[in-house]
Amino acid sequence: MERQFPILQIMDPNGRIDNLEYEEMITEELAKNFYRQLVRIRLFDRKAVSLQRQGRIGTYAPFEGQEAAQVGSAFALDGADWMFPTYRDHGAALAFGHSLRNVLLFWNGRNEGCIPPSGKRIFPPGIPIATQIPHAAGAALAEKKKGSKQAAIAYFGDGATSEGDFHEGLNFASVFKAPVVFFNQNNQYAISVPIEKQMNSKTIAQKALAYDMPSVRIDGNDVFIVYFETLKALERARTGEGPTLIEAVTWRYGAHTTSDDPTKYRDQTESNHRRNETDPILRLERWMKNEGIYDEKWVLNLERDVLKEIEEAVLEMEAFSPANPSDIFDHVFAEPTWQISQQKEEYLRFIGGKNR
Numbered sequence: 001m002e003r004q005f006p007i008l009q010i011m012d013p014n015g016r017i018d019n020l021e022y023e024e025m026i027t028e029e030l031a032k033n034f035y036r037q038l039v040r041i042r043l044f045d046r047k048a049v050s051l052q053r054q055g056r057i058g059t060y061a062p063f064e065g066q067e068a069a070q071v072g073s074a075f076a077l078d079g080a081d082w083m084f085p086t087y088r089d090h091g092a093a094l095a096f097g098h099s100l101r102n103v104l105l106f107w108n109g110r111n112e113g114c115i116p117p118s119g120k121r122i123f124p125p126g127i128p129i130a131t132q133i134p135h136a137a138g139a140a141l142a143e144k145k146k147g148s149k150q151a152a153i154a155y156f157g158d159g160a161t162s163e164g165d166f167h168e169g170l171n172f173a174s175v176f177k178a179p180v181v182f183f184n185q186n187n188q189y190a191i192s193v194p195i196e197k198q199m200n201s202k203t204i205a206q207k208a209l210a211y212d213m214p215s216v217r218i219d220g221n222d223v224f225i226v227y228f229e230t231l232k233a234l235e236r237a238r239t240g241e242g243p244t245l246i247e248a249v250t251w252r253y254g255a256h257t258t259s260d261d262p263t264k265y266r267d268q269t270e271s272n273h274r275r276n277e278t279d280p281i282l283r284l285e286r287w288m289k290n291e292g293i294y295d296e297k298w299v300l301n302l303e304r305d306v307l308k309e310i311e312e313a314v315l316e317m318e319a320f321s322p323a324n325p326s327d328i329f330d331h332v333f334a335e336p337t338w339q340i341s342q343q344k345e346e347y348l349r350f351i352g353g354k355n356r
Contacts, residue, residue, distance in 0.1 A: 005205040007249055009219035010228065013278050015286025019225075026224055028293050031284065034223045037071045038281045039299075040306045041091035044100065047310050048107060052258045056318065057107040061088045065221075065253040065271075068280030069185045071095045072226025073153065073248075076234055082121045082143070082152035084136040086129075088185075088252075089155040093122050100313035109323035111331065130160035133169035133182065140173065140180035140237070151179040151237040153230075159190025161204055170245065174211035179237030181230060182245045185220060187252040192265035208245040220248030221280040251278070325351060 010019045010026075017023050045064050052060040063070065070092035077083065077096060085093050090103045097120050106113025106125065114124035123139075126132030136154035143150045160166050161184065173180050184204050188195045201207060208215035214236070218225045226248055233244035253271045255262045262268060276282075288294035329336065329344035336344070 001202040001206045005203045005215070005217040005247070007217050007219050008225055008229070009222045010224040011222045011283060011287055013221075013283055013286075015283055015288070015290050017224075017287070022224060022228060025228070028291070031288060031291075031293070034071055034075065034227070035281070035284055035288070036302055036306075037075070037095045038067045038223065038284065039302060040309075041067055041071065041094055042281060043303065043306050044094065044103075044310055045091065047314070048104070049254075049258060051104075051314065052107075056314075057104065058109055059257050059259050060107050061257045062254045063088050063091050063252065065274065065279070066185055066187060066250045067091055068223035068283075069183075069220035069226055069248040069250050070155075072223040073155075073181075073183050073230045073246075076227050076230035077153060078150065078234075079119070080121065080150050081234070082123070082136065082139045082150065084123045084132040084139070084152060084154040085125050086132065086155050086157065086160075087125045087127050088157065089125065092155060093125075096120065096122060098122055100310060101316040104313055104317040105320065108317055108320075110320060111323075111327055112320070126156075130156055130163035130165035130169075132156070133160070133165050134172065136180050136182075137169045137173040137176075137178045137243070140178040140243075141176050144177070144179055144240075149238045151181065151234050153181045153183050153234075155183050155185065157190065158184065158186045158188065158195050158204060159193070159198060160184075161207060162190070162198055166207075167210075170208065170211045170213060170243070173243040174213050177240060177242035179240075180243045181233040181237060182243060183230070184245065184247045186247050186249050188249075189252070189256070189266065191256040191260065194266075203247060205245060205247040213243055213245055215245035215247065217247045217249065220250030221278050221283060223280060223284060250280075 010022050012018050042064060045062050048060050049062055051057045074092040074095035083096055098116055102113050102115060116122035133154045136152045140152040186204055190198055203217055205215040205217040216229055218229050233246060236244055251274050329340050332340055
């Protein structure tokens with residue numbers, strides 16, 4: 001199966017284009033737009049980890065190392081498409097136009113964090129594993145029934161492919177030719193469980209065969225291949241050819257969330273090696289240097305501007321009053337069930353709070 005689904009790339013780790021088919025389509029403007037977003041979401045990610053360590057936001061799911069998979073795929077979307085992220089795909093959401101402030105509010109426990117900017121169809125992050133996959137298939141089918149050309153993208157990790165929702169979503173989308181792209185970021189660990197202990201399949205891409213669905217396996221650290229393969233999949237979706245499964249092979253440098261320690265289950269020397277060899281930002285930098293368009297002053301100004309933008313978003317987030325714990329319970333049903341009411345009462349008593 002690894003022969004049937006080789007890992008495709010356009011740009012090798014040294015920043016050289018090894019697929020001439022795309023050479024003319026890769027412009028300086030496109031590359032710099034990618035670079036800006038890659039840097040932007042990495043600096044955001046690092047700031048969010050720092051905020052969590054200071055107790056200024058709650059538990060946080062970092063994505064450093066997976067930036068190319070998120071930026072490349074988000075850039076391929078049309079502005080009116082649907083995005084169904086997981087709790088680790090706020091980089092994609094930001095690249096697609098989500099508000100920095102609202103993403104921070106989400107991690108600070110406020111419901112406002114789930115609200116995208118006007119006109120953006122970004123679903124609240126899927127916390128239960130794989131539940132967003134059938135949602136994406138359903139939204140895509142609704143667009144098809146309306147006669148629109150809009151599509152949906154569903155993000156998920158390798159662990160999600162072991163859930164029933166994954167198979168149900170793919171089967172449904174395949175049967176009804178829903179215009180949806182199933183975008184898997186295979187970072188090779190489901191929390192502490194390596195992929196070889198999750199499944200006997202050699203690839204995730206091969207799982208599409210059961211649903212007679214096209215699939216592709218790509219280098220998730222090569223922003224160019226991510227972008228162009230997602231564009232292809234979206235074009236298939238828009239022209240009535242149905243769904244596609246994309247497996248973007250990547251690596252998450254840090255912890256699953258700020259509540260766990262990756263050194264307990266993973267040899268971190270691998271992460272150190274990958275930072276130096278296959279890092280998505282470093283790879284694009286190398287390409288820019290090879291092309292003679294890398295400008296250190298431009299990069300420093302970019303980082304300065306991004307850090308300012310992030311700091312302003314932090315100030316806006318912290319200007320909000322603390323989240324109301326009652327919100328956890330009050331917005332589950334229109335009328336609370338007795339179980340919800342009891343849980344709310346017990347929880348508020350436990351934290352010494354009150355219904356505000």
